[in-house]
Amino acid sequence: MSIRRRRLAGQRVIVTGASSGVGRATALELARRGAHVMATARRADRLKELAAAPAGAGSIIHEAGDICDPAFRDRLVATATDRLGGLDGVVAAAGGGAIGRFRDLTAETFARIIDLDLVAPAELVRRSLPHLAAGHDPVVVLVGSILGLHPLPLHGDYCAAKAALRSLAGTLRMELAADGIEVLLVNLGPTASEFWDALVVGQRPPWSRGRRMPADRAAAAIAAGMERRHREITPGWQAKGFAIAARFLPGLIDRVAGRHLRAAVDAAPVRKKP
Ligand SMILES: NC(=O)c1ccc[n+]([C@@H]2O[C@H](COP(=O)([O-])OP(=O)(O)OC[C@H]3O[C@@H](n4cnc5c(N)ncnc54)[C@H](OP(=O)(O)O)[C@@H]3O)[C@@H](O)[C@H]2O)c1
Incomplete structure (x- = not known):
């Protein structure tokens, strides 16, 4: 692996x-x-507005669609490589969660979250690989979560998807090195969005x-x-603190989070969306 910084320009x-x-x-x-x-x-209107925003030295084009639709993923990669003249990176940031006890959620919700948070980014990357291999200093960025490092109650579907995404990042990192494609996993903590x-299901909980x-x-x-060719980043002090606790004090997280989240939910029960 090169220690030269990746140049994002171009x-x-x-x-x-x-x-x-x-x-x-x-x-x-x-x-x-x-x-x-x-x-x-x-949301095409949002993308249109984004593409019109000042983009510095670079540029933004857009293509709207459902990332869980395999036909759209094919079209997206074909359109991107055609209009950009090739492909050097994929940043898989689309995602979403569901809130509720595992026993109260459904098989449909489980499938939907796994599809959005694991299958869609994985299959987008698979579809992009031939183009990335031909690209310049290529990189795959998978936006995961600190909940992929250690799960919490009431986020079971989401935690399972993000933990699997983290595992896949590890496999891809080793397999793709031969093609010069690097992999960055992002363990995001609480972020304003x-x-x-x-x-997808459930109501905004108090701790959000x-x-x-x-x-x-x-x-x-x-x-x-x-740019710095990191393999994994955990931005922010809250996320870093959680990552350290996940590694060294997993039992403490289980006890504190279990009690705290249960109490919060019992005080304001999480209801499914109709
Ligand atoms: N916010 C946090 O505290 C936090 C913490 C850890 C990890 N993360 C992860 O960070 C990533 C970004 O989330 P965010 O916090 O920025 O949330 P967000 O503001 O809700 O953004 C989610 C994005 O995903 C898109 N999306 C959702 N379903 C889609 C679908 N079926 N097809 C295409 N696009 C879809 C949404 O666009 P449309 O609705 O227009 O399709 C939206 O642009 C996610 O992977 C999330 O799991 C977030």
Whole structure:
């Protein structure tokens, strides 16, 4: 692996989840650093507005669609490589959660979360690999979560997806090294975005209103991680603290989180969306 910094200027990158939060901020940050971005999400109006925003030395084009639809993933990669003239990076930031006890959630919710948070980024990467292998200094960025390091109650589907995504990042990192493709896993902690308003199932829980890292700070950390060729980053002190506890004090997390989250939910029961 080269220790030379990756030059983001001129890189051609797909960014998913670009209509809000971390994906949107990352698309802007990469463009500001000179990258040419294909931004995607379902809300076309948001993408249009993003593409019109000042993009520094880079540029932003967009293609709207459902990242869980295999036909859309094919179209996205084909359109991106065609319009950008190739592909050097994929930032898989689209994602979403569900809240509730595992016994109260359904098989449909489980499948939907696994599809959105694991299958969609994995299959987008698989579809992109031939183009990345032919690209310049290519990189795959998987936006995971600190809940992929250690699970919490009431997030079972999401934690399972993000833990599996973390595992896949490890496999890909080793397999793709031969093709010169690097892999960056991002263990995000609490970040200001629309995440809690866009839950697939369940209502915004009380603990979602605590301190959160601004999305543009997370995006700057992602861009810096790409430039510095990091294999894994955990931006922010809250996320770093959780990662240390997950590694050295997992039993403490189980006890404190179990009690705290149960108490919060018992005080304000989480109901399923109709
Ligand atoms: N916010 C946090 O505290 C936090 C913590 C740890 C990890 N994360 C991870 O960070 C990533 C970004 O989330 P965020 O916090 O920025 O949340 P967000 O503001 O809700 O953004 C989620 C993005 O994903 C897109 N998306 C959702 N379902 C989609 C689908 N089926 N097809 C295409 N796009 C879809 C949304 O766009 P459309 O609705 O327009 O399709 C939106 O652009 C996610 O992977 C999330 O798991 C977030």
